[in-house]
Amino acid sequence: MRTAVVGESHPRDADCGIEGKSTDADKKLESRAKNNFCATGTPTYTTFFMFQKLQNAISAPGFSMGTNRSGAQNLVVTNPAGVTVGEAHW
Numbered sequence: 001m002r003t004a005v006v007g008e009s010h011p012r013d014a015d016c017g018i019e020g021k022s023t024d025a026d027k028k029l030e031s032r033a034k035n036n037f038c039a040t041g042t043p044t045y046t047t048f049f050m051f052q053k054l055q056n057a058i059s060a061p062g063f064s065m066g067t068n069r070s071g072a073q074n075l076v077v078t079n080p081a082g083v084t085v086g087e088a089h090w
Contacts (some may be wrong), residue, residue: 004022014053018031019035026068029067029068044079044083044085045079045081046079047079050077054075054086058071058072061072072086072087073086074086
């Protein structure tokens with residue numbers, strides 16, 4: 001398997017831009033967030049356990065993501081270094 005290189009262009013990049021193909025504003029924001037590989041700053045240490053805790057929280061009975069993902073904005077976990085990680089903390 002070939003390792004991807006940051007900043008390298010691929011054919012799929014021309015087919016579907018950073019906002020995807022949806023015309024829905026919320027979906028475009030979601031696509032922009034998940035497709036942004038140009039982040040700056042210091043990387044934050046995360047573990048699979050941290051992601052599992054977030055997944056468990058959104059899978060809990062009564063949890064509502066909301067149409068604009070507002071339900072996820074207060075869900076956070078803290079890594080071993082004390083850095084808070086979550087949807088609204090990136």
